[in-house]
Amino acid sequence: MVYRFEEVTSTNDLARDAQFGHGDVLVAERQTAGRGQRGHTWLSEEGLNLTFSLIAEPTFMAARDQFLLSEATALALCDCFAEFGIQTRIKWTNDIYVGDKKLVGILIEHYYAGASLRRTVIGIGINVNQTQFDPSLPNPTSMQLETGRSFEREEVLSTFQRCFNARYSQLETTVWEPLQADYRDQMYRLEQPQRFRLPEGEEFTATIKGIETDGALILHHNDGQQRSYRFKEVEFVIKR
Ligand code: BTN
Numbered sequence: 001m002v003y004r005f006e007e008v009t010s011t012n013d014l015a016r017d018a019q020f021g022h023g024d025v026l027v028a029e030r031q032t033a034g035r036g037q038r039g040h041t042w043l044s045e046e047g048l049n050l051t052f053s054l055i056a057e058p059t060f061m062a063a064r065d066q067f068l069l070s071e072a073t074a075l076a077l078c079d080c081f082a083e084f085g086i087q088t089r090i091k092w093t094n095d096i097y098v099g100d101k102k103l104v105g106i107l108i109e110h111y112y113a114g115a116s117l118r119r120t121v122i123g124i125g126i127n128v129n130q131t132q133f134d135p136s137l138p139n140p141t142s143m144q145l146e147t148g149r150s151f152e153r154e155e156v157l158s159t160f161q162r163c164f165n166a167r168y169s170q171l172e173t174t175v176w177e178p179l180q181a182d183y184r185d186q187m188y189r190l191e192q193p194q195r196f197r198l199p200e201g202e203e204f205t206a207t208i209k210g211i212e213t214d215g216a217l218i219l220h221h222n223d224g225q226q227r228s229y230r231f232k233e234v235e236f237v238i239k240r
Contacts, residue, residue, distance in 0.1 A: 002027060002157070009033040011053035012109055012123040022057040025161065034125070036105055038232070042125050043134055049142075050126040050153050054164065058117045058171065065176075066110050067215030069120050070094045071183040072171050076164040077104055077124070078186050083159055086146050089188040092208070092217050093231055097188050100239065101141035103127055124160075128153050138238045184210045195237035203237055 001023070007030045008014050014026050028051050034042035044051050058069060074090040081088045081096070081103070088104075091097045096104035107123040127133075127142035129150045143151050170179045184190065190208050196219070197203050206219035209226065216228040 001025070004029075006030065007032060010035050010123070011051060012107055012121050015053040015055050015121040015123075016111070016119075020055050022055060024055045025052055025157070026055075027052040027157070035107055035123070036125075037107055038235075042105055042107075043137070044125055044127070045130045045132075048129040050124070050128055050157055052124055052157065054122040054124070054161075056120045056122065056168065058120055059113070060172070060174070061117045063110070063112050063115055063117055064214065066117060066120070067093075067211075067213075068171055068176055068179065069110070069117075069122070070106070070108055070215065071179055072167040073106060073108065073122050073124070073164065075179065075182050075186065076160060076167040077106075077126075079163040079167070080156070080160040081143075083163075084143065084147070084151065084156070086143060088186075090183065090186045091188040091236065092211065093215060095188075098141055098146050101139045102137075103141050103143070103146070126156065126160075128156055138240050180211075180213065187211075196234045197237050198234060199232065 002025045005028045008028045010031050010033050011026045011028045012035060030046050031051055034044060034051060036042040070093055074094045077096050078088045086098060089097045094106045095102050105125045109121045110117055111119040127140060129144045130142045131145055133140040187208060193205050193207050195203060195205050206221045209218040209220050211217055212228050216230045218226060218228050220226050
């Protein structure tokens with residue numbers, strides 16, 4: 001069921017409430033404390049975009065397999081945009097890019113029951129019809145900027161829901177290799193040299209080779225070594 005709210009702090013916060021369950025989608029017109037990855041805030045102009053959280057209860061999955069939810073979500077978004085004629089790529093771990101610009105931000109939060117997943121809150125911000133952005137954002141884009149036309153937000157949301165259900169069904173089969181292969185194929189700058197930054201600030205160039213099953217990024221370094229990096233162990237250096 002889709003629930004709509006005029007104003008919330010963050011749809012991801014609201015989605016923790018036990019009154020909501022598997023498959024529910026909480027959409028907010030306005031978030032007063034929209035959250036992004038790495039402690040950032042998520043800015044979205046009212047009336048133009050989609051900010052929502054989708055709740056999944058993947059209780060059949062072990063906590064160690066949780067990255068698959070990120071893969072299914074990112075792929076569902078790519079599938080969705082392809083239906084609107086927009087070709088997208090997944091910037092590890094799960095931003096959605098058009099060219100070198102960010103179209104979607106995803107914030108996934110997991111809740112556990114022992115070693116299994118109990119609830120996964122998938123928070124998504126899609127820039128739909130916004131054409132002017134805060135100058136502090138390095139590289140935003142929107143569906144409208146990419147195509148030159150506006151979109152019905154309802155249609156974008158329902159298309160995403162259908163695409164997500166299809167990807168989630170792939171998860172339920174527990175045969176995950178096709179999903180993992182699709183994620184790799186859709187990766188932004190796959191097999192291309194890319195500039196990265198370590199948490200201490202040091203920068204380097206390496207080639208993206210893919211991801212480990214736990215989601216760690218596999219990089220081929222110029223010294224010939226291959227190393228894997230988990231979330232927060234490395235970040236892309238974005239050209240403005
Ligand atoms: C990022 O790119 O940093 C992630 C942004 C995620 C934003 C969405 S908007 C809906 C949901 N509620 C939040 O507070 N954040 C996510």
